Amino acid sequence: MYGGGNTFEGIKTDSVALEDPIKLAEFEARIARGEKIEPTDWMPALYRKQLIRMIEQHAHSEIIGALPEGTWITRAPGFKRKLSLMAKVQDEVGHGQLLYSAAETLGKSREEMIQDLISGKSKYSNIFNYPAFTWADSCFISWLVDAGAIVNQLANAKGSYGPYCRALDRICAEESFHLKYGHHCVIYLAAGTQKQRDMFQEALNRWWPPMMHFFGPSDKISVHTEVLMKWKVKMGSNDDMRNQFLDMYVPKIWELGFTIPDPNLKKNTETGRWEYTEPDWEEFKRVINGDGPCNKERLEVRRIAEERGRWVREALKSAKSKYVTPLA
Amino acid sequence: MKSLDPRVNRLPVIGQPGQILPKAPLDQFGTFEVFVQPKEGKPFQHEGIVHAPNLEMAFVLAKEAFTRRFTCVSLYVTDTRNVYVSPMTDGTVNAYEFVNEIPTQSGDKTSYEIYHLLKRGKQHQHVGTVQAVTPQEAMSEARKIFKNDKVVYNIWAIRTSDIRFTNPEEKELWLTLPEKKFRDASDYKGGDKLKEFLEKAK
Numbered sequence: 001m002y003g004g005g006n007t008f009e010g011i012k013t014d015s016v017a018l019e020d021p022i023k024l025a026e027f028e029a030r031i032a033r034g035e036k037i038e039p040t041d042w043m044p045a046l047y048r049k050q051l052i053r054m055i056e057q058h059a060h061s062e063i064i065g066a067l068p069e070g071t072w073i074t075r076a077p078g079f080k081r082k083l084s085l086m087a088k089v090q091d092e093v094g095h096g097q098l099l100y101s102a103a104e105t106l107g108k109s110r111e112e113m114i115q116d117l118i119s120g121k122s123k124y125s126n127i128f129n130y131p132a133f134t135w136a137d138s139c140f141i142s143w144l145v146d147a148g149a150i151v152n153q154l155a156n157a158k159g160s161y162g163p164y165c166r167a168l169d170r171i172c173a174e175e176s177f178h179l180k181y182g183h184h185c186v187i188y189l190a191a192g193t194q195k196q197r198d199m200f201q202e203a204l205n206r207w208w209p210p211m212m213h214f215f216g217p218s219d220k221i222s223v224h225t226e227v228l229m230k231w232k233v234k235m236g237s238n239d240d241m242r243n244q245f246l247d248m249y250v251p252k253i254w255e256l257g258f259t260i261p262d263p264n265l266k267k268n269t270e271t272g273r274w275e276y277t278e279p280d281w282e283e284f285k286r287v288i289n290g291d292g293p294c295n296k297e298r299l300e301v302r303r304i305a306e307e308r309g310r311w312v313r314e315a316l317k318s319a320k321s322k323y324v325t326p327l328a
Numbered sequence: 329m330k331s332l333d334p335r336v337n338r339l340p341v342i343g344q345p346g347q348i349l350p351k352a353p354l355d356q357f358g359t360f361e362v363f364v365q366p367k368e369g370k371p372f373q374h375e376g377i378v379h380a381p382n383l384e385m386a387f388v389l390a391k392e393a394f395t396r397r398f399t400c401v402s403l404y405v406t407d408t409r410n411v412y413v414s415p416m417t418d419g420t421v422n423a424y425e426f427v428n429e430i431p432t433q434s435g436d437k438t439s440y441e442i443y444h445l446l447k448r449g450k451q452h453q454h455v456g457t458v459q460a461v462t463p464q465e466a467m468s469e470a471r472k473i474f475k476n477d478k479v480v481y482n483i484w485a486i487r488t489s490d491i492r493f494t495n496p497e498e499k500e501l502w503l504t505l506p507e508k509k510f511r512d513a514s515d516y517k518g519g520d521k522l523k524e525f526l527e528k529a530k
Contacts, residue, residue: 030418036449040416071333084510090396097393101377104359110379111351118348131332162449167376174397180516187518191525255522257529297331300345307342313355316381324408326359326377327484328452 016227019044031232036162039105039328050233052106053122055164059099060117060124064298065145066092068128072138084181088142091178095171102163105326118303126284127210129292136189136196136203143182144207144249148214150175151245160232163328183252190256197257204253205261212262212279215242246274360386361411362394363454365402372404374443374452374484383407383492391501397511399502402494410490412463414483419448423483424475430468433461438487440466442474445482452484463487 016024023042030037037043066089073089076082100110116122127145132138150172157168189200216238219225228234247267253260264277287295331337357379363372375394380386386405395403415426423445437459443452455474460466466485474480494501509515 038416038448067333070335071331074334080510087511094393094396097378098376101359104377109353110356111353114356115348115351120346133332163376165449166451176513177511177516180513180518184516184518187522187525191521255526296345297329297336300329301336301339303345303348304339304342306348308340313357313381316385317354317357318381321354321358321381322409323354323358326408327361327411327413328374328376 016044016046028230031160031230036165037160038162039325044231046227047231047233048106050228051161051164052103052108054233055099055103055106055161056108056113056116057123057125059096059103059113060122061128062092062096062099063117063302064124064128065141066096067298067301068130068132068294069138069141071132072135075135076138077135081185085138085142088178088181091174095167095174098167098170099164101326102161102167105163105328107325109323114306118299118306120290120299123288125214126288126292127207127214128298129287129295130207130210131294133206134199134203136199137207139182139185139189139200140203140207141182142178143186144211144253145214146175146178146182147249148211148241148245150179151241151248152215155235155241158232159235186256190258201258204258208261209279209283212242212276213281213284215239215245217281217284243274246276250274357381359408360390360405361408362386362390363404363406364394364400366398366400368401372402372454377408378405387492387494395502399504401499401502404491404493406486406491410486412467412485414467416445416482417479419479419481421479422475423480424471427467427471427483428464429471430465433465435461437461438489440469440485440487441491442466442470443484443486444474444480445484446478446480448481452482457488458485 024044027037027041027043027047030041037047069085069092070089073082073085076085100113103113104110113122117124132141153168153172153175157165157172159165186200189196218239219237225234225237246265250260250265250267262277264275267274286292290296329336329339359377360380360383361377362375364375365372375390378386378389378393380389383405386407387403390403390405394400414423417423417426438461439457440460440463441457442455444455445452455470458466458469458473460469463485466487467483470483470485
């Protein structure tokens, strides 16, 4: 699971012009043919930089995303739900490992990535800066935040970088249970008592605005975006991803008799696109820059985990070991 | 820290919030390449990497990272530094064209495992074993035995003794208990409950 709407670094357009034109043409032709780029291939510096950034953000999101859901492991309703939730959270952390490895093939070490996460230099999906107050919040995350992540991940799995695509194929296959589990939880709340229904409705009211933020602001059509699309780093606009999510899941939410807290939400039958109240992008910016309800806690948990593990890692470290970039 | 998560509330206070000592190189250990055999009789294929302090721990962590869901019949790992790699081709030439045939070397021969990459974007697959003194000779031997009309994009050679294999008695690691179905999407059948709910709502 992770958030879309990656924040790409602003770059000067002439940075591509400085690349060797012959190599660049071969690189672009390879992508146009639908072939994957592998770690040992020549690639433009900008491609490498943006991919590291994107895969690293994705990896951090998996690790941090395990925290809001994990809030409810100790109090999940019943043994079965507890087993499922633990298995899901384990999966998310495993996905983080796969993604760190994919990013590493591009030349950024895992030490640097973890350092950048804890120091606040790297970002992760903004939605995980919100708290899970009740069991229903955890169900919302399992079903709908995962659904949003799968929309993004299925698109990105068709991207151009081999190791990232292979990691995503594995992740998407594993996540099929997450989505089914999340939906199962919500159906049981919907078909339960009035109190249970109210609990999910309240969670839905809380999580809808961050869910709309999840796919990121509308992309400005810039030379930058065009290059990333041509290189198959970015596989679709943020608005397209949001629209696809609404198409797939709004009917399923309505089917269960819940109300989505946006009076303007409706599908335009002529354009086939969803219309909605423009999300509050000022809040999005404020939270992503550190001022959200849980930013401090999320990073503190990671920092303490790293600190507590330090002596173990030092004890296990072998003097003979030497770092080399992994192969694929 | 005051959190909604009781586990977070139990965390001890260590160091200064927001501050972390710079990570030393290899704080996260070196990398090991992981190969998985999906079914009996199928070749082993490369799956990815794990970070581990040693070969034995790499084996354990690889089992956790790569075979948690899709069960397999066998798995092995080797230090990334032990993989001898040929140049990568663009598909117009066979990678074996970059491998020099060298005369048989003198010395004790050991066995090497050989892997081919047959398509970009796919994984390296095990093709067989050769006997050689050095990795260069192993590549040269592989060229004699495994080169054919099919274009190979990339070749790997690993000395067999550098690999941590699955022992026969460890194979039960992947026997999933029949009652542990909670990791399968098929265990979450909400359809009947949903139908019942929709009927009632009418």
